[in-house]
Amino acid sequence: MPSNAPSSPASHTNASSAHAAVADDFAAVNRTIAEQLASRVPLVETIGQYIIASGGKRLRPLLVLLAARALDYRGDQHISLAALIEFMHTSTLLHDDVVDESHMRRGKATANNAWGNAPSVLVGDYLYSRSFQMMVEIGSLRIMNVLSSATCIIAEGEVQQLTNVGNPDIDEATYFDTIQGKTAMLFEAATHSGAILAEADPQQEAALQHYGRYLGLAFQLVDDLLDYQGDAQAMGKNVGDDLAEGKPTLPLIQAIAAGTPNQARTIRQAIRQGGLDHLDEVLAIVRDTGALDYTRARAEEMAAKALEQLDRLPPSRYRDGMADLARLAVERQT
Template sequence: MQRVDQVINERLTSDVPLVKEVAQYIISAGGKRLRPALLLLVGGALAVDHPHRHALAAVVEFIHTATLLHDDVVDESTLRRGRETANERFGNAASVLVGDFLYSRAFQMMVDVNNMRVMQVLAEATNVIAEGEVLQLMNMHDSSLDEAAYLRVIRSKTAKLFEASARLAPILVGADAATEAHCATYGQALGTAFQVIDDVLDYEGDPAELGKNLGDDLREGKVTLPIICALRRCTDAQRQMIHAAIEQGDTEHLDTIVAIVRETGALDAARSSAEAEAQRAIDAAQQLPANEYREALLQLAAGLLERRS
């Protein structure tokens, strides 16, 4: 991971000062670096010692960071990881354009790898992520959204890059199709569980630990799994209140709605869905060679359920 950070810093170079300043600002905010770590862990499990593995790990982090820059503009977010978002500090235009720079730099680095299959996987992932963003935009303020539609969004918007990250290692080593499929399944299931837990934390987390405001999803008109589960379990009067809040972007009753989500057992129901996805990831990882890297992948999936920030 230190080598990945080194590659990231080397490839953030630009003759335009603002490009480097904005990119460095969001990347230096930290984050979990889960996607590059996933690529390296799967690579370790498959004994991948390819010279391009660190560059590809940096590529997936660049793609992820670009999506964050664009997301925060679309969502009009002001806080990420406990500090001002890039759009709040530098403005929307700079955030969008630097996001574009990170996407294009990622594709330059992909070309250097000179592997058409790698490019195919990452190009498809980037396209699916963009579709997921548009789907989420279409679903804003739609109180009729069901679990299937919600899962379609997060499997596109979040899980797809996890899946691509896990798929790249077997491609680099020339693994068989079955091994690549197990790695892809692990990544998709892990990414899905990660996003469900993220959505749970929006209603039960500690804002100081989360680095964002509690109830942000509802404030933005996003219907996530905790709300979907709460709507199945609440009274008619509570349901009307939640529907109105989603459709009108009304935050007047935000505290009451957060209480309803907590009291109806919706968070436990959503966590159960995350547990099922984590188990799917564990089952897929069990198909990989037994070594310390596979053990780390198993621990990562199991530990995701304990996430609090």
């Protein structure tokens, strides 16, 4: 990664410096989330509170806070903006778990496993609707444009991923287009909207927008990597879940490209069939073909691009926090 990138005083990269930089703001976001979950229908609050309290780093609202503060924002609307971004993210989790028929997330039962598919989908719809109410209250047409466009792109990315399932002919370009939509778009929208709220100049706004995009890509690449070499207990899901669902992620795409004809045939068959009948053989192939190293290298490339964007921001602990998040993206094991 670039030697001139913002440095962190931490000896071990984690998200703590980023959270510490905006600790008071983050506490306010948590309070706002609790307040905005209020509903006259008890099940809405129950499921909403369950999924929001189920863990995770809350990176997307964190990015809103860091982006706004890095540009010396002094107001308080970044709190609502961060909270509504978390609602948008949570609604996608509820919908994704139904689509993927998932039973566990972060070591806990998914909402659809606990309450059923219909309540999960409907509460996801409620959280999306609540996020747009909060968006209107912020009163920025540019932020509304960014976030409403993002929701469409995210939905398209999810549909694209669904149509990719079981298709071993998906290439790397299509894979990146898919993860840009389904994952990186909300990272990008978080930092971009934070920059707009802080009235960034055009260069800084573009830098923060691109930082979020590259950071989101790095995180998704490592997620897909960890599906083939992660620790199930630490990740809160099973190794091989993507393979079981027939998802052609980069480790498999690269293994097909770099492997022998027999190895490629095995991977293609595993993608078509789904399930875990070929898991051990697939794990050996993605390792032996260098597909895991290739995927990590692409993640490091994206993280390096994210770091480069931060050179356009003034030095601050907020910029350092964002730099640490870029490093965390590729160093994490969960």
